[in-house]
Amino acid sequence: MAAEVRVGLIGLGTVGSGVVSIIQRHQDELRHQVGCPVTVKKVAVRNLNKQRPVHIDSNMMTDQIEDVLFDQEIDVIIEVMGGVDTTREHVLKALQNGKHVVTANKDLMAVHGAELLRVAAENHCDLYYEASVAGGIPIIRGLSDGLSADRIKKIMGIVNGTTNYILTKMSQNGSSYDDVLKKAQELGFAESDPTADVEGLDAARKMAILATLGFSMDVSLDDVSVKGISSVTEEDLDYCDQLGYTMKLIGLAQRDDGRVEVSVEPTLLPKQHPLSSVHNEYNAVYVYGEAVGETMFYGPGAGSLPTATAVVSDLVSVMKNMRLGVCGNAIQEPLHKRTLKEDKEIDSKYFLRLRVIDKAGTFQAVTSLFASYDVSFEKLLQLPIEGEEVAEVIVITHHTNKENYLKLYKKLSELDVIESIESCYRVEGGK
Amino acid sequence: MAAEVRVGLIGLGTVGSGVVSIIQRHQDELRHQVGCPVTVKKVAVRNLNKQRPVHIDSNMMTDQIEDVLFDQEIDVIIEVMGGVDTTREHVLKALQNGKHVVTANKDLMAVHGAELLRVAAENHCDLYYEASVAGGIPIIRGLSDGLSADRIKKIMGIVNGTTNYILTKMSQNGSSYDDVLKKAQELGFAESDPTADVEGLDAARKMAILATLGFSMDVSLDDVSVKGISSVTEEDLDYCDQLGYTMKLIGLAQRDDGRVEVSVEPTLLPKQHPLSSVHNEYNAVYVYGEAVGETMFYGPGAGSLPTATAVVSDLVSVMKNMRLGVCGNAIQEPLHKRTLKEDKEIDSKYFLRLRVIDKAGTFQAVTSLFASYDVSFEKLLQLPIEGEEVAEVIVITHHTNKENYLKLYKKLSELDVIESIESCYRVEGGK
Structure with missing residues (x-):
């Protein structure tokens, strides 16, 4: 293993600056964990003249991303520039060039994650993305x-x-x-x-x-x-x-x-x-x-330092893998074929807020429509609205399936005693 | 790497039974993650005749712990028997015999953790203990x-x-x-x-x-x-x-x-x-x-299946390390010398409930004692106690150091207008 691990950054916004700052400040702890020092070797930015919250030697900065991607001395690329399609190409180049990648980019991973992980594994490279979801939460x-x-x-x-x-x-x-x-x-x-x-x-x-x-x-x-x-x-x-x-x-x-x-x-x-x-x-x-x-x-879930912590924790994992010679090995193909539920298999409770005409028979018309779809009430609240001839009815239903609920919803919206469906939400987390 | 990973259990109480049950039920997922099947080969128990909540073939059971510790075919020992000193010896034997160990035993790890981790590293064995703290929480x-x-x-x-x-x-x-x-x-x-x-x-x-x-x-x-x-x-x-x-x-x-x-x-x-x-x-x-x-x-924090999940997650980590040939490598010596704070460096707020004589001058005597130790009040509540000539004073202090607080506490307990200090607690989590 190399005497040090050299890192290149693409992007130096709030997260990138946080990464540089943590690497600088926690050098001792990092060295203890992975057995060798880690240094930031090169940083690609769009604008070389912009003021940055961290000090980086000007000859380490470049506005050419290729200077980082193709630097033979760089082991790990940290992608904190954001973006999807162009960034995908940069990350692919990095992986195909044998560089491990740590990214904080949820847009990239949500759209191209499967492809990038596959390419990483093929090239025996790591691709870590802890920071892409919920910032500092591992x-x-x-x-x-x-x-x-x-x-x-x-x-x-x-x-x-x-x-x-x-x-x-x-x-x-x-x-x-x-x-x-x-x-x-x-x-x-x-x-x-x-x-x-x-x-x-x-x-x-x-x-x-x-x-x-x-x-x-x-x-x-x-x-x-x-x-x-x-x-x-x-x-x-x-x-x-x-x-x-x-x-x-x-x-x-x-x-x-x-x-x-x-x-x-x-x-x-x-x-x-x-x-x-x-x-x-x-x-x-x-x-x-x-x-x-x-x-x-x-x-x-966000913020410069919390997100940067997640990036550097990923970097630590990559460095441990490098030391152990096992980069890319942990990436797994999905075990299961993608199988989505149909509406009739989606089970939930619902909150509905209805504006109804405040006259005899209204309540009965509404409740019997619910009953005809076999949707029962867990909670029910009827409140007259002062000075108006309408009332509000708030319902929390028992469990029903989404197909059934959507049919009921359509009928409710057509019912003449209902002036409007003000709002409707899913209800979760109960028994 | 072996065509399968063979596991031996010492102990088969609620956690041990949970481990066996998860290994049996999640065989497909486990195999997918580590690339080979995992089987329970032998289980040591104290009483062979006791009814167990999981089915285990009777010829896999033994009441001799050595049958598990020295079985040449067993790769990983799962210690779920509890206990401290005898268990330490068993775990040492297992490690010295080249077996990886997963334990759920907080007593063992709190007392002998440093030694066991050292011996594990020396023998290129893993020693994992996720389940020892807070059950199912990783x-x-x-x-x-x-x-x-x-x-x-x-x-x-x-x-x-x-x-x-x-x-x-x-x-x-x-x-x-x-x-x-x-x-x-x-x-x-x-x-x-x-x-x-x-x-x-x-x-x-x-x-x-x-x-x-x-x-x-x-x-x-x-x-x-x-x-x-x-x-x-x-x-x-x-x-x-x-x-x-x-x-x-x-x-x-x-x-x-x-x-x-x-x-x-x-x-x-x-x-x-x-x-x-x-x-x-x-x-x-x-x-x-x-x-x-x-x-x-x-x-x-406890329970058969949550704790067992943590044990099996550790087992998965061991199996991955085995596949990668890096067992024991991740164990680190402590970086810092053990340095404990003295009382004067321990800073906190405190809650105190005092029973005081309900007469003129009491309140002033109490508050001036606090003031003489430079402890100020964040919250203060005085309540008369019906039918008695005493009142309760409840105080939440601002931050002070423990040495100072203990001195104040002693003086309070000697103050003649204070009948008793009913209770005192630390206050944390604020600004």
Whole structure:
């Protein structure tokens, strides 16, 4: 083994700067763990003149990515530049050139993960991606090592910090979605274009990665059914609270009899559920294994240093593998053929908020429609709306299958005593 | 590599039976992960005639431990018999005989861990012990791999299910310690002799293991300051609740400037702290890393299948190492010399409940004593006790060092206006 391990970075934003800073500050511990020093040899950036929060010698910087990818002395490439298609080409080049890769890029792994892992294994290279899901939480290791003996049945994740921050603040302060989003943008918890976060796409990418790993099945982004939080109202959250629930944007991956469903949507959880206590920008992944039962991994889902910690932990794993001469060996092909559930196999409870005409017979018409689809009520709340001739009916159903629920939903929307279906959400985490 | 990996068990209680059951049921997944089948070849038990919850062929059973330890065909020994000194000898024999060992034995690892790991490394054998701390929670891996790049500053653990169950039920139902303990014993959540659990010894063993690993320093059981929960009263819990805190038996391991403290004691945490939501028999370990910030690992701390899952996950790691030919390589000597904090370096807040004579001047005498030790109040509550000439004063202090606090405590206990110090607890988890 080389007297030192040399690392090249592509990208030097907040995560990249954090990686450089940790490597510099924790040199002793790193050397102790892997038996040799680790140095950053070259860093590719777009703009050489930009100010950076870490000190890097200017002759180590380059604006030519190839200078890093083809440097014969570099052992490991750390990809923290982001992007999908061009980045895929860079990572492929690196792997084909015999370099190990550590990436923090969820977009890349969600879309091209299967291909990149295959190419890595073919070239006896490592490809690690702990930082791509839930920043500082070692959930990828949790699934691949810690729970390796178990059969994972269900993964529920709060894997997007922006939306969790927004929902937490809406609940705590009774504020509107728009007000909280604006505040979150000011504080840097939301992007100026928040679409990927608030519409659930970011969470969906992470759930595709977790489902692929947890179920040993090639689940792609297109397999994830996605709904964001932009239409959640403060009234919805108020009713949740009254009924003993917390609303979270939950990424759900579930397996029953070898068939899986993966979704991201605003979901009601009982207040006692471990995920209900995950507030603000924090992330958490709840895993239900056949043998282990309930476990949860909690921590910061983003941020320069937490994410950089995950990257450097991956780097440590690569360096250990290099020392042991076993790089790429641990990458596994999926065990199971991708098999998705049909709607009639997807079982859940639902929250519905209906605006109904406040007159005799309405309630009976609504309840008998539910009964005709064999959907019974777990909780029911009817509230007159002051000064109007309408009332609100809030329902939490017992379990039903999605096909049945969608049919019921359509009939409800056509029923003449129902003025509108104000909102509907999935309810999880109970018995 | 062998066409199959053969495992020998010593012990076949609840965890051992769980291990056999998981190996039998998850054979396909295990084979997929390690590339060859795994079989249980021989099991040593004390009593051959006892009924077992799993089916094992009778000619695989033996009551001679040596039959397993010296079986040339066995690759990995799973130690689930418990015990300390005799078990140490068995494990030493196994390692010296070239067998890898997986153990679920916290007592053994807390007392003889350093020696056993050294002998394992010398013999190029693996020694894994994930199940020894917090059952199904992969916290050993979390510290050794997931957070390997970070510098751990603080570990706070709810690592004993029995005491967490008791404190949860006392808080929720306002019941006394004795009543809840009796109920817990009936339900099987507490042993008939609960001493090791309720007096904090079990938690102390686990904290010694976690501190050793997290700080890369040889922390022994004797270094852990221990206080149990048997004197906690329902009144204490009621006051905690009123003041916005939850009481938990917290194992604390903290490092500042290279000096560490490790303790187990009933501790008040703010209700918003992630550990405050860990209820009943569940365990959780909260880790604060310099870079990653707050993370938490949550799950079942005991139980046949969760603990067995951890054992089999270790077995998978051993089998992967065998395939890669790198057994024993990952075991590291501690990096740092064991350096414990003195009392004056241990910084905390405290909760004190005093019974004071209810007359003019008392309050002033008490507060001026606090002031003379430079201990200020974060919260203060004085309540008259009906029909008596005494009042209760409940104090939560600001931060002070332990040496100072102990001096103040002594003076308080001598002060004539104080009838008694009813209780005192550490307060953690705030700013």
